[in-house]
Amino acid sequence: MSSAEEFAKRNIPGFNISELIERMKTEEGKRLLNLTREEFSEFHKNNELALNEKWRKDQQRLKSKFCYRNSIWSGGEEIKFKFSDWDVNRQSNPQAAHAIAKQAYTLATELLTDSFNVTMYGKSGTGKTSLAIAMLTKIHEESGKSIMVVSTAELSSLLADQYTYQKTKEKLDDLKRALTEVDVLLLDDFGTEGGIISDLKPVRRDLQNYLYQVANGRFQGKKTTIITTNNVDKHFVQMYDPKIISRLVTKNKDHRILFNDMKDVREV
Template sequence: MQNVSDVAKQWIRDKGGELLSQDELQKRLVAIDQQAEQKSAEDYLALKRKVYERDSLWPSGKKTTFTFERWLPERQPNKTAATEIKAQTQNLFKRLRREAFNVFLNGSAGVGKTAMTLAIVDAFEKYTNKTTMFVSAVALREAVMFDFSDLQAKAKLKRVEKSMLEVDVLVIDDFGSEVGMAGSVRQATERLQQFYMRVADARYEVDENDKRTKCTIITSNNTRSELSTMYNDKLISRLVTKKPANILLFVGLEDVRE
């Protein structure tokens, strides 16, 4: 007389099914679990990236992109300098994949600072699972100084702030050009200073091994010491690196804007 298990096995064989040992069954369950975990990690990353894309503030209101491949040294009269800055930026990106630190791109107008920054952002999105966010300092100033009776604008700014605190890689583009003249000095308003201070403080966090976890990339036409006259020292110290290896100086390059 056949027992139930034998009948079941025969039935599975008749249907062309596969009989799995306990071991094999266990392995397959583990594999299914791993696939599900990977899929949910990918979905979570895609969702986070959507949020940071929504909260990014672009100079023209529209997202722009750039890649290392699109950087053409021949656009510059000094082709060697243009080739060199690309190599420096790519090396910096390699280091940024391993550790988080602040980056400062400094140089005059139209030399390609924003383009290079967007190339770093593009590389992070393509080759890593880090999240990125782009904030135009001028657009941010407008949002921060906006009339606060507008509840929708207020809610939007709250979301932008939260994202700026949390994102792995934050770009603050054209830092310093948002600061207007107050009498004879160029100094940021108290409200703007406080906003940036909350961001800078949160982004300076370290993990249990004392390693920074977040990277902030600043582009500016102003030097670090010029920025120090517009914002308080505590802020500049947290936001704008003074370490030469983490600074990209766009020297010997010209304005290529058409």
């Protein structure tokens, strides 16, 4: 038996025979051939640990891609925004604009290692979605946690479409898996599906059922949900079953970001 075959017979997981033969020609390969049984078993154990770690990272990367790919953007357009894009001078009160970005930044830093829900309240055009996306981006880049953005209004239309299109129904099943599994979910514009504030209606039963399953799965898995909304808490109870609200909307004051001092800066 050639030494290459002998080396290959040691059957190190993660390498095929031709790779092993190539490896055998290297200094490391020669060193491995001369290992005692105990030394080889130690090498084998470490090799397996390294492979398990690589497998775990690969799985995390795949999950990350699957979740982000399933994002549903408002109007179908992906938004990119980082904390460095936040311009305090867009607001008439730059100190308040600085303070609100600082609060979002601090919460995003805590979310690198912790998990809790965040709600961002405020009028239209004040920068809620932008800062929420800056938080998600920082969390993903610095901790590798998976992220996903879902426009609640678009989700509501998808649920309405499922009775017409079989494909939409299939998409909703994939989407539910991503929505439940993703580490950090942004539910953007939560509450718009209840209609105008002066005439709020309970949200359709199918959307409530769907969101309940997602909210419950996320609550049990201790995942983070960030909500942006134009509504306040008393509106939510007019639209949704309290079981959904208690799982999605934080009661912790420190985890609520209020955009009350921000003006509408959207350019039309």
